[in-house]
Amino acid sequence: MFLADFFSLYYLSIFVKKKITVYPEISIKDYTYILPEEKIAKYPLPNREDSKILIFKESKVQESKFSNLDELLPENSLLVINDTKVVPARLFFRKESGAHIEIFCLEPHFPFEYNVSFAATESCSWICIIGNSKKWKDGFIYFDTNGHVSLDEYALKARLINKIEDKSIVEFSWSGGIPFSELMEKCGKVPIPPYLNREAEDSDTERYQTLYAKNRGSVAAPTAGLHFSENVLNNIKKKGIDINSICLHVGAGTFLPVKSEFIRNHNMHYEPFTISRDLIIKLINRGGKKVISVGTTSTRCLESLYYLGIHCIENGNPTQVTQWEPYEREYKYTTTEALSAILDWMDRNNRDHIDTKTGIIIVPTFRFRIVDILITNFHQPNSTLLLLIAAFVGDYWKEIYEYALNNDFRFLSYGDSSILFRPSV
Secondary structure, three states, rough: OOOHHHHHHHHHHHOOOOOOOOOOEHHHHOOOOOOHHHHHHOOOOOOOOHHHHEEEEOOOOEEHHHHHHHHHOOOOOOOEOOOOOOOEEEEEEEOOOOEEEEEEEEEEOOOOOOOHHHHHOOOEEEEEEOOOOHHHHHHHHOOOOOOOOOHHHHHHHEEEEEEEEEEEEEEOOOOEEEEEEHHHHOEEEEEOOOOHHHOOOOOHHHHHHOOOOOOOEEOOOOHHEEEEHHHHHHHHOOOHHHHHHHHEOOOHHHHHOOOOHHHHHHOOOEEEEEHHHHHHHHHOOOOOOOEEOOOOOHHHOOOOOOHHHHHHHHOOOOOOOOOOHOOOOOOOOHHHHHHHHHHHHHHHHHOOOEEEOOOOOOOOOOOOOOOOEEEEEOOOOOHHHHHHHHHHHHOOOHHHHHHHHOOOEEOOOOOOOOEEEEEOO
């Protein structure tokens, strides 16, 4: 670097106070593997808990049944699950010309709160992805009842309001006085992952949903939770493990592979999440208890807490966590200080939970501050989820995935599971 360039950069950072992100130099080709089509589970097993589970602990790989999960978890630990609920977000409409239009609802636009939008009884607008969009420029299109006369009374129609890059804002209106959530249940289809290469079936309505799903909003399931049965949950409780819920609504971006050569050029999607005051207190006072995260969604949510705490310390309020925030600088605050700052903000504002969004990306060089143990499925090549696994276990991810490929593990959403113990640093 020339001397003039150095001083230009120096003064820019001092006087303009511009944050200079040191992007991890990661080539996606170093974090991929060959996934044969036959390894992808197209359907779930008849019983949720019958799936296999790979165990990575103390640099060793073993396997067991998911039904034995309680035996694998440390006593007096905190288990965190994501209680989001998948909505039947795929709606099929027909133009007067006969052209079919698929509208994939991603998140509410107006009203922007999920609960309020789902409760709407006449109209609401959503941010959507539109299939066959070239066939729809303007005007109303009507829901294709496909011969189901009972759906005619709702006269569901859609109007294109605006386009934002690759997404569109669509206004829905209907009759009958039923809430939009009920209308979705009657008219929509479950948005199963595209890599299953099949249409959603009736069985997916139940199985592409965790047993503890509660809060509507996701367009993809937090798949690590699909293995939990009532038996498994009861055995975990009997062991004295504290089960806690967070809610992160999973967006369609979870399906997107990394298409850029280097990860610094990949734009991460934002997802809304909610965490309770009670869980913040438990994390502050956990002492030596291990935090077990069920799924990558729970992990992104939990690890975002530290940066929300930094917002509270330095700016007074928590705002959404940006993609490269963890890599912008060295942070001097402890995890307890950050979490305590969130709690102080909640107490000052009389809040029993915190609602915000995270666009955090977790890749190698990321410093984990909360999660000790991760329960997760096996993820696609060239994905941010695989990079998260590599960040969590280091280069051992190659050994883990090689073992799974060579020992008849089933991959992706309906596939088998793994429990990963973070190596000691």
